[in-house]
Amino acid sequence: MLLWDCTKNQSTMLCWSMWSWHVRLLAPKLRDEEMQKKLWLKVAQHVIRKENDIAKAMKFLKDCSILKIEDILPFFPDFATIDHFKDAICTSLSEYNAHIEELKQEMQGATDSAKNIRADIQEIRNKYVMVNSDTTCELCGSRLLVQGFYMFPCHHAFHKDCLIPEVMRHMSSEECSELERLLSEESSGSREGATAMARSSTKAKIDSMLGSQCLYCGDVMIMSVSQPLVPPENLEKELLNWK
Numbered sequence: 001m002l003l004w005d006c007t008k009n010q011s012t013m014l015c016w017s018m019w020s021w022h023v024r025l026l027a028p029k030l031r032d033e034e035m036q037k038k039l040w041l042k043v044a045q046h047v048i049r050k051e052n053d054i055a056k057a058m059k060f061l062k063d064c065s066i067l068k069i070e071d072i073l074p075f076f077p078d079f080a081t082i083d084h085f086k087d088a089i090c091t092s093l094s095e096y097n098a099h100i101e102e103l104k105q106e107m108q109g110a111t112d113s114a115k116n117i118r119a120d121i122q123e124i125r126n127k128y129v130m131v132n133s134d135t136t137c138e139l140c141g142s143r144l145l146v147q148g149f150y151m152f153p154c155h156h157a158f159h160k161d162c163l164i165p166e167v168m169r170h171m172s173s174e175e176c177s178e179l180e181r182l183l184s185e186e187s188s189g190s191r192e193g194a195t196a197m198a199r200s201s202t203k204a205k206i207d208s209m210l211g212s213q214c215l216y217c218g219d220v221m222i223m224s225v226s227q228p229l230v231p232p233e234n235l236e237k238e239l240l241n242w243k
């Protein structure tokens with residue numbers, strides 16, 4: 001309100017200085033950049049329409065970092081020639097050019113990292129591990145090759161049947177039911193002759209649930225640090241074993 005009264009009652013020159021002074025004082029305190037811009041636009045509008053001094057308006061634009069030439073162009077009269085704005089337009093264009101260069105560099109960086117990620121994924125797809133006939137399951141200790149198994153890049157290997165209950169211990173009830181549904185779909189699919197595409201889709205979903213990370217090296221192990229080594233329901237049985 002103080003700013004508004006000032007334009008009505010004081011001389012034009014004094015008003016502009018007062019407006020500028022008040023906005024300079026207030027602007028840094030206003031966290032909302034939109035509000036800062038609105039205040040500066042009010043001052044600019046006053047400088048251009050009331051004082052009708054384009055040179056002063058250009059000087060004002062130089063002093064105020066938040067406004068650009070395109071923000072204040074609508075305030076100028078129709079007869080203003082482009083000569084007055086030449087410098088401001090050139091500065092604005094070079095700022096835009098610099099910004100476009102920055103964006104180009106960012107885009108190039110994003111493209112490069114996407115390329116690297118694609119290369120990494122391809123490398124992982126082509127990665128293989130040799131399994132010896134005497135390699136054993138990390139959970140049950142019997143030979144790995146006697147049934148379906150998962151082997152992780154860290155070389156930890158688990159029978160699929162041994163891995164399922166261990167992974168399920170760390171899943172939510174919804175994930176457990178989904179995994180059970182997929183496993184029954186997989187076994188019924190192979191019995192009832194489901195299409196190859198349906199079978200491979202089910203298998204891919206099971207693989208993503210069971211094989212997304214190693215039981216011993218993945219997040220599951222870190223998350224289970226706070227859990228007791230022996231589940232409470234097995235505690236008595238475990239105590240009897242120790243006697």
Ligand SMILES: [Zn+2]
Pocket residue numbers: 137138139140141142158159162
């Ligand atoms: Zn096993």
Ligand SMILES: [Zn+2]
Pocket residue numbers: 152154155156214215216217218
């Ligand atoms: Zn591992």
